[in-house]
Amino acid sequence: MGFLDIDNVTKSYGAVEVLHRVDISVEEGEFLVLVGPSGCGKSTLLNMIAGLEGITSGEIKIKDRVMNGVHPSKRNIAMVFQSYALYPNMTVGQNITFGLEMHGTPKEERDKAMKEVAQLLQIEPLLTRKPGQLSGGQRQRVAMGRALVRNPDVFLFDEPLSNLDAKLRVDMRTEIKKLHQRLGTTIVYVTHDQIEAMTLSTRIAVMYDGYVQQLGTPKEIYDNPANLFVATFMGSPAMNVLPAKLEDRNGALHAVLTGSEGQEIALRIENAPAAYQAYKGSQVMLGIRPEAITDPEGADRNARNIQALTNGVTVTEPAGADTFVTMTLSGKDCIARMRADADVHAGQPFEFAVNMDKAVLFDPKTEERIG
Numbered sequence: 001m002g003f004l005d006i007d008n009v010t011k012s013y014g015a016v017e018v019l020h021r022v023d024i025s026v027e028e029g030e031f032l033v034l035v036g037p038s039g040c041g042k043s044t045l046l047n048m049i050a051g052l053e054g055i056t057s058g059e060i061k062i063k064d065r066v067m068n069g070v071h072p073s074k075r076n077i078a079m080v081f082q083s084y085a086l087y088p089n090m091t092v093g094q095n096i097t098f099g100l101e102m103h104g105t106p107k108e109e110r111d112k113a114m115k116e117v118a119q120l121l122q123i124e125p126l127l128t129r130k131p132g133q134l135s136g137g138q139r140q141r142v143a144m145g146r147a148l149v150r151n152p153d154v155f156l157f158d159e160p161l162s163n164l165d166a167k168l169r170v171d172m173r174t175e176i177k178k179l180h181q182r183l184g185t186t187i188v189y190v191t192h193d194q195i196e197a198m199t200l201s202t203r204i205a206v207m208y209d210g211y212v213q214q215l216g217t218p219k220e221i222y223d224n225p226a227n228l229f230v231a232t233f234m235g236s237p238a239m240n241v242l243p244a245k246l247e248d249r250n251g252a253l254h255a256v257l258t259g260s261e262g263q264e265i266a267l268r269i270e271n272a273p274a275a276y277q278a279y280k281g282s283q284v285m286l287g288i289r290p291e292a293i294t295d296p297e298g299a300d301r302n303a304r305n306i307q308a309l310t311n312g313v314t315v316t317e318p319a320g321a322d323t324f325v326t327m328t329l330s331g332k333d334c335i336a337r338m339r340a341d342a343d344v345h346a347g348q349p350f351e352f353a354v355n356m357d358k359a360v361l362f363d364p365k366t367e368e369r370i371g
Helices: 042-050 092-102 107-121 136-148 166-183 194-200 218-223 228-233 274-279
Strands: 004-013 016-026 031-035 057-062 077-080 154-158 186-191 203-208 211-216 240-249 252-258 264-268 283-288 306-319 322-329 332-339 349-355 360-362
Touching: 004 042, 016 042, 016 211, 031 042, 031 194, 042 077, 042 154, 042 186, 077 136, 092 107, 092 136, 107 136, 107 166, 136 166, 166 194, 186 194, 194 218, 203 218, 203 228, 211 218, 211 228, 228 240, 228 283, 228 360, 240 264, 240 332, 252 283, 264 306, 322 349
Parallel strands: 031 186, 031 203, 077 154, 154 186
Antiparallel strands: 004 016, 004 057, 203 211, 240 252, 240 283, 252 264, 283 360, 306 322, 306 349, 322 332
């Protein structure tokens, strides 16, 4: 039993079911991120936790109390919206304490709570200003302050950083992470940004088409994606997914691909899961992250199975600390992540080092991970 339990929850609009049997248990102090593309159901699920949307079937519990049909004001949750939703005619201080005032909290307690939250968020100099005099980042801090001051059981964040510019988004991400570490609050956070999901969360629920595709820690999601959607959605650049044939050669399984000149490339797989045996002689999809394909000097020294792969280079893209290199494998673009000073040039062959410890295989029909 978790602190927040989403138990077999569905949501339908008429005959159309948009959320399908969602099961997630969130422990106290956990930071759960719901991530997925637009229209996947993540905001709908958040609104159901908040009580802004009704539940078609299943149960949502907070602290073992069933929330189905409970008014949002009675759930002891606080929500931070993408739009900030501040009252323009009130000062920052009044915006922060308005909810407490509506709940009949004495002024002395309201002022004390406001000062503590303003100090925590470093917005003390802003308390007498109106929202129109604030930057986007300052408004977002005020919106967070209004949520924090109520000391709720669960914080709900609905894409709170999407209106900010790139640098401010990174800064605010760090602030939210620090805040969670300091307060140990329970947070459910919605975003379409997989970098936000990876950096903020203790666990991630990857959603697509109304289903939770995978629930796990950032490391589990990144290293062992459950299916091709998760593999290609999480990670930037995305995981390379390459058609290959699984063959037994000299007693060892190999993923056999085709190089840019039509040459055969066989990459040995060690310590293969037992499930791979059923795919011998069959087509599979080989998944491998760009950072697992690099130059020999940059290869992971702790890796047990580095395979050499010589292939033509199509494009090189210097990116400061890294150089991204594109080549063609089995008819698909494949991206490698190199050191900035790697001696690699477009139009020339290069010997890549492939960390096959990091490779995963997918069934081309079901798109599920094998093993």
